Amino acid sequence: MRRFKKFSVALTLLLLPYPIATNMFLDMAIAEQPDSNVTTQADVTPDVAKYLNNPAKEPKLPNQILTRLLQKRIKYVFVLFNENHSFDxxxxxxxGVNGLYSDGQKPREPAKTPGFTQTYTDVNGLTVKVQPFRLGPEQNSSVVDSVDHSHTGLANKLHVVNGKPQMDQFASDEYNRFASRGGTANIARGKQFAQLVMSHIDCDTIPFFWKWASRFTVFDNIFATEDTPSTPNAIAILAGQAGETQWVKHGANGQxxxxxxxxxxxxxxxxxNDPQPFYGSQFDTTINNRQPAGANESYADNNIATNLTFASLPLTFQGRTIQSVLAGNKNPLFDLxxxxxxxxxxxxxxxxxxxWRWYQEGYDLEPTDTNGxxxxxxxxxxxxxxxxxxxxANTPEVSKNLRGLNDFFTDVAQDSLPKGGVFYIRGGYNNQQGLKPAITNPNTPADEIAAINAAKSGDDDHPGYTDRQLSEAMAARVINAIASNPKLWQQSAIIITYDESDGFYDHVPPRILSYGPDGLPLSRGVRVPLILISPYARTHAVSHVEGDHNSVIETINTIFGLPPxxxxxxxxxxLAAGNSPQFNQYGPPGFxxxxxxxxxxxxxxxxxLLSxxxxxxxxxxSxxxxxxxxxxxxxxxxxLPHYGGKGCQAIGITPEDQRQGIVNPIPAGFNPLPSTYPAANH
Known part of the structure; x- marks a missing residue:
């Protein structure tokens, strides 16, 4: 009875003056326990300390109360959706996070860290060991090549045994995908990629991202929805899947x-895989309201996706207008x-x-285009x-919400964003400021600099064609634009997260939830970063709740009162039909x-993400x-480089490896650009 009374009283907190609400909150704290999924990061800096509320001393609010509060406070959700990095x-x-050298509370030995020591057998029959190592400004750590993030490659890297990923084949997969082709150049490239996949960076390379992670809440147990490359997870950020229900209904084959x-x-x-959208492709016969095609993308006849017909957030976003809006669809028998x-x-x-809007660089006219x-x-x-x-794509009233990146900045500057909603922001192959990558090693050869400048000016954080500091600069421009508008900032939640890991090593085994028609693990993929920024966020906190892109969807559902x-x-x-012998056969016995x-x-x-x-x-x-x-x-x-390459010092964070006095074991002759600059492969 006492707990029921506390709960009932708490529901009125929003309506009460500050002193009364404070007293009632303290009274409620007697009955409620802290959220055990949230901890405080180490070494709070003075600029953060004045805003710090220790989560161990705050009660966990009942979901009903939390929902009411969020629906009152948060009107804008911005999802800054970046590319291809594992959490580690x-x-x-x-x-303070579950990382490479610590569980977040105390140091952890390498032997207790899954996959910390990787081995592969080279072409001479020798066993080669690779362990994690730090890349810093001395290695031009802002620009690296992309590793294997194919569906098959990621399955190899997870190495699922008896239902549990071993996380021990990252280096082996990288070495063998090149060395198996034979030849000195391929063997050398495989060796370099086997090392690159185990590398990690810190606040000297991405000080802005680390600053936000330290000042707000970072989540250390969020995974890619699908164990795949980018496209399936770009779909999953909206739908929580990449076509599993469509597979159940119609089978796996294309048209x-x-x-x-x-x-x-x-x-x-x-x-x-990463096929192109059907709408905008050579098989799309639409004339009016046609979707664009990426000028630097592959539209091979075997690289086009089936039209997707399952539910997503843009469907539930329509609410009570859904029937009238979708009445404008141009091909309902195909799309609906x-x-x-x-x-x-x-x-x-x-x-x-x-x-809602989806702002993505290059979708329409950008400042970098010429002649209008x-x-x-x-x-x-x-x-x-x-x-x-x-x-x-084929309903004009819905597709009007797909826009270019500069449209976001224009809409914010002109105060023409809709009143409340969900807004996705993505970079691309270029950066709108025309900046060159950050070269932080003064001994970099001129021809290597030329290769970097030619290949790595993108800003969505995808290894291979972007620069990490150009990418965090784009994120800073987005956040600065929101924070410079009091109306937006006061009602905002900003989520920075990633589609997938690029195939870089991470030590936390994902939970295997499903298998695809190819018999490979489908969900989940490798752990990815996620940061929550808001005037109502916890400060200097780590949330350990488990999830994937569905966690973002669930949060949006809560804030806007949408059906899951x-x-x-x-x-x-x-979902019910999928749990049957017809589909269970693709997993191991008993799955x-x-x-x-x-x-x-x-x-x-x-x-x-409510925690x-x-x-x-x-x-x-507060x-x-x-x-x-x-x-x-x-x-x-x-x-560039940000803070002169001394970002950790500038933001006052000592990385965990340095806190423990761990020597950084950079492999001799390491080249972070095995494909972009193969001349340095040895």
Whole structure:
């Protein structure tokens, strides 16, 4: 009875004056326990200490109260969706997280860290060992090549034995994918990639990202939804899946097309590679409202995705207007058959529509284009998850929400963003400032600098074509734009996260939830970074809740009162049908396919990001964090290298390996650019 009374009283907190709410909060704290999933980072700096609320001394609010508070405080959710880094690769030495050398509370020995010591057998029959090592400014750590993140390669790296990933084949996969081709050059390249895959960086390379991770809440147990490259996870950030329910309904095969001189079969579902969206491809016969194609992308006839027809957030965003909006779809028999029950269900819920936009560099006219014509040179079309859905791409009232990156900055500057909503922001192959990559090693040969400048000016953080500091600079411009607008900042939650790991080493085994039609692990993939920034976020905190991109969806559902995708009738039916002998056969004996679809309903395997919000700030007991706490001065943003290559010193963080006095074992003759600058391969 006492707990029920506390709960009932707490529901009125939002309506009460500050002193009364404070007293009631303290009273409620007697009954409620702290959130055991949240801990404080080590070594709080003075600029952070004045805003710090120790999570061990704050009660965990009941979900109903937390939901009410969030729905009152947060009106804008911004998802800064970056590319291709594992958690350990970027934050493995951030103090307080489950990283390479510590469990977050105490040091951990290498022998107790899965995959810490990797081995492979070279062409001479010798066993070669590789362990994690730090890349810093001395190695031009802001620019590295991309490692193997193919679906097959990632499955090799996980090395699932008896249902549990061993995380011990990262180096072996990299070495063998080149050395198996034979020849001195391939063997040398394989050796370099086997080392590169085990590298990690810290605040000397990405000081802005580390600063936000230290000042706000970093999540250290979030994984890629799919054990695949980028496209499936770009789809999953919206849908919580990459086509599993469509596979259950229609099988895995694609469709055959002949249009003009082009003949091919689309890649089926679930999507496990990086095919191009059907809409905008050579098989799309749309004339009006046609979607763009990336100018620097591969549109081979065998590299086009099947039109996706399952539910996503842009479907539930329509709310009570869904039937009238989708009445404008140009090909309903092709785009809408698998969501008919969903449409009726969403319409009956009568929820208010949620504004949304997907801003991606190069989608339309950008400042880097000439003569007022959109070149789409910066557009990485296989990263635009929204374009893969026919009911988005082929419904003008919905597709109008797909825009270019500069449109975001213009909309914020002109105060023309919709009033509240969800906004996705993505970079691309270029950077709009025309900046060159940060060369931090003064001894870099001129021809290597030329190769770097020619290949690595992108800003979405994808190894291979981007510079990490150009990428964090783009993120800083986005966050500065939001923080410079009081109306936006005061009502915002900013989520920085990644699609997948690029195949870089991470030591935390993901939970294997499903297998695909190829018999390989499908979900989940390697752990990825996630940071929550908000005036109502916890400061200097680590959340250890488990999840994937469904966690982002679940958070959006909570804030905007949306039905979970997994609860929609078409998806729920497919989820139930997937757990059957027809689909269980693709997993090991006894495995049940319980998760062939979205899983955005709160459960122990997929939690939301709500633990990253501070109860005292939401209740008004502690003041919201000021916008200045998130901003990076423009003079710093635009000066490369950031902080002169001494970012850790500038932001006051000592990485965990340095805290423990660990010597950095950089392999002799290491080359971080085995493909971009093969002349240095030895």
């Amino acid at each position: 690769n970027e934050y493995g030495t951030l103090p 055959s097309y002949t249009v003009g001189s082009h003949t091919g079969t689309t890649q089926g579902v679930p999507i496990v 058959p698998d969501i008919q029950q969903d449409i009726s269900y969403i319409q009956k819920q009568r929820t208010e529509p949620v504004n 014509v959109a070149s789409h040179n910066a557009y990485v079309s296989h990263h635009n998850g929204a374009q893969y859905f026919g009911y988005i 995708l997994a609860s929609l009738p078409d998806e729920a039916q497919a 049940q396919q319980r998760y062939l679809g979205p899983r955005d309903i709160n459960s122990p395997i997929t939690d939301s 990253g919000f501070d109860p005292k700030r939401l209740l008004g007991i 003041p919201p964090l000021p916008a200045s706490f998130a901003k990076i001065p423009e003079s710093v943003v635009n000066t």
